[in-house]
Amino acid sequence: MLAARPKTLTGAAVPVMIGVSAAWNDGFFRPVPALLCFLFAFLMQIDANFINDYYDFQKGLDDEKRLGPKRACAEGWITLPAMRRGIICTTLLSCLTGLPLVWYGGWTMVLVGVCCVVFCFLYTTCMARLGLGDLLVLVFFGLIPVGATYYLQSGTVVPEVWTLSLACGLAIDCLLVVNNYRDRDNDKVGGKITLVVRIGEKASENLYLWLGIAAVGLCQTMWLAGKPVAALLPVCYLIPHTVTWRRMTGLKRGRELNGVLGETARNIFLFGALLSIGLFI
Template sequence: MNEKQIDTNSAKAWMLASRPKTLTGAAVPVMIGLAFAARDLGLDDFGWMPALLCVLFAFIMQIDANFINDYFDFVRGNDDETRLGPRRACAQGWITPKAMRRAIILTTVIACCIGLPLVIYGGLEMILVGAFCVVFCFLYTTLLSYLGLGDVLVLVFFGIIPVCVTYYLQTDRFTFEVFIASLACGFVIDTLLLVNNYRDIDNDARAGKKTLIVRVGAEAGRTAYLCSGIMALVFGVAFLLEGHICAFLLPFLYLIPHYAAYRKMVRINKGKALNMVLGDTARNMFIYGLLLSVGVLLNW
């Protein structure tokens, strides 16, 4: 796709603004939660409607977060000519700020409409969960990412909440094994944020955005990226203790592409070429989610 030929507020522009590659991060936690639910319930008792609603809610909220990030970083002036990451819609003039504000309102409303029926399956507390998701979706870009809390939010909102709530909506309970899986998922998905912040370390430091990478430095940031993926496998010991050998062993295959991405990150070190590592990391996240889900479903 030739980005120079993108018409303002066109379908191409909106597709780029939605950042389709980031939807991996939304899909993986729900997939893992559904895999545990399918294993524990069996397909006869598995709820297909709440499963679909969880997937749609996660996707729309991710797109909403991308729009919010695009708009508010543009307003702050962070997406200037020094940006190393993929181009952003508002900064490039592909989407007008007014249109983006409307899109943020629309996607937020759509997400709430999709999530509201989950009250039928999980009770009124699902409204509180949804409200937290929406509020922190805004707080991440506007405040918390500048305080270096992005990695914590990833652990909570791309790990604990989506995995555990997806499972709860199917089974009406939580389990220790699912909670451990949610932590492992959060650490894997945090690798995407880590490599993104590693690439932007100089720009973030100038903008006063004190990400974890800015705080600890580039070398420690690379180590954090490697260790974050490894930590997910360490948490997998809990599956082994439960007697689920496949759920423990299969995810170790993830270590191969993860380590390869880490080595590429070290070799490239700086610059726009790190966007290749970003793409590799998004792919690796899906590989991990698929391996764990298959291992869970094999139930051996």
């Protein structure tokens, strides 16, 4: 349960929430594919967390200097062979959960599923170490899950959905930024050159703040679509987002940033809930 990192699972729920809400707003709702999308998203997120736990321990990044929450392999709670079996089982379960979506979205859904699985592994093993993790968040926690969820509900994707999916990806990227901000010193020593390591402390703090502002700014395009409530409600997200940013910039370093990570996950869920409620209304 701890290896699944429950606090991070808001990142899996929010894109599907927004996709379903946008479809509902446009007069579409299919409960079965909506449920399958939620399950697939949760399982893939858990799979990514298992993979991250496994490979970061192998590469020596989860040592005694680590500031983040304890990791299962590093603490010896789960052996490496057992974690490998867990990764295989979770990957297969994700695929079995997503396979019925072919009935609703055609064989394109197989391609989407394969991409999700492949990049689930590439994130930890390669792309996160090259500073490309934030790009993957925009694609796999924004564009793909929101767009695919809407497509499975309606059979098409309208331009405003891409705008909402980008807003979703920007908001969720705050979670990765604060995670990498906390671990920047350890990552640099371990050769994991994240975006935070590349741009430095101050720029990373500004990035965190402006990701939230940009996400809310994109929601303002809903005025043009005749959906004012969906534009107005997400503005409320900026209050807790700014409060969390101030706490983050005040702490700078230390295990206390784990609290900022938890607040960020809460804020992301609030953003998704406010936008979804706005779309439902």
